[in-house]
Amino acid sequence: xxxxxxxxxxxxxxxxxxxxxxxxxxxxxxxxxxxxxxxxxxxxxxxxxxxxxxxxxxxxxxxxxxxxxxxxxxxxxxxxxxxxxxxxxxxxxxxxxxxxxxxxxxxx
Amino acid sequence: xxxxxxxxxxxxxxxxxxxxxxxxxxxxxxxxxxxxxxxxxxxxxxxxxxxxxxxxxxxxxxxxxxxxxxxxxxxxxxxxxxxxxxxxxxxxxxxxxxxxxxxxxxxxxxxxxxxxxxxxxxxx
Numbered sequence: 001x002x003x004x005x006x007x008x009x010x011x012x013x014x015x016x017x018x019x020x021x022x023x024x025x026x027x028x029x030x031x032x033x034x035x036x037x038x039x040x041x042x043x044x045x046x047x048x049x050x051x052x053x054x055x056x057x058x059x060x061x062x063x064x065x066x067x068x069x070x071x072x073x074x075x076x077x078x079x080x081x082x083x084x085x086x087x088x089x090x091x092x093x094x095x096x097x098x099x100x101x102x103x104x105x106x107x108x
Numbered sequence: 109x110x111x112x113x114x115x116x117x118x119x120x121x122x123x124x125x126x127x128x129x130x131x132x133x134x135x136x137x138x139x140x141x142x143x144x145x146x147x148x149x150x151x152x153x154x155x156x157x158x159x160x161x162x163x164x165x166x167x168x169x170x171x172x173x174x175x176x177x178x179x180x181x182x183x184x185x186x187x188x189x190x191x192x193x194x195x196x197x198x199x200x201x202x203x204x205x206x207x208x209x210x211x212x213x214x215x216x217x218x219x220x221x222x223x224x225x226x227x228x229x230x231x232x
C-alpha cells in the first residue's frame with residue numbers, strides 16, 4: 001500500500017506563515033485531506049480536496065497540491081493552531097486509506 | 109446537527125473481543141459509507157476499514173484481516189466494530205468517521221464528522 005510522509009515537527013512564530021507538507025505516490029492521483037488534533041481530542045477536518053475548508057475553519061488555513069506533494073498552509077498562525085496535523089489520502093491501488101505520520105506544530 | 113456518538117471505554121483481557129458502537133444522527137445514515145480508525149497512545153492515526161451503506165461489503169486493512177468485523181444496523185443508525193483476539197498492542201482510542209467523497213479533476217475523500225472516540229484498554 002501507499003505511504004504518506006510528513007515532517008515530524010515544525011515550528012512557527014506567532015503571526016507568521018507555516019507550510020506543512022505531505023508526500024506520497026497516491027497524491028499524484030488523489031487530493032489529500034488534512035486533520036488537526038489537539039491533545040485529548042478527536043481529529044478535526046481542516047482541509048479537503050484541492051483547497052476546501054469546512055464550515056467553522058478559519059480562512060488562514062489553505063491547501064495546495066503539486067505532483068506527489070500536498071501542503072497545508074497556515075497564514076498568520078495563532079496560538080490555538082498548536083496541534084498535531086495529519087494528512088490522509090486513499091491508496092492508489094486498493095480500497096484503503098493511508099495517513100501520514102503527523103506533524104507536531106509548535107507556535108512560538 | 110451531524111453527530112456520531114460512540115460507546116464508552118472498555119477494559120479487556122488479552123484474547124478477548126471488544127465491540128464498539130457508533131450511533132449516527134443528523135444525516136441519512138443509509139446513504140453513507142462509514143470508516144473505523146484507531147490511534148495508539150502517543151502514536152499517529154491508523155485506518156482500519158470501511159463498511160458500505162447497506163452493510164453488505166466491508167474492506168479491512170491487511171493488518172486486521174481475520175480479527176475485525178464491521179457491521180451496521182439501519183434501524184438504529186448504528187455502526188459496529190468488533191475486534192477479536194485482543195493483544196496488548198490493541199490498546200488505543202478507536203474512532204468512527206463518516207465517509208465523504210467528490211471529484212474535481214481528481215477524486216478525493218474526507219472523514220467528517222468523527223465520533224468522540226472509545227478507549228479500549230487491553231490489560232491482564
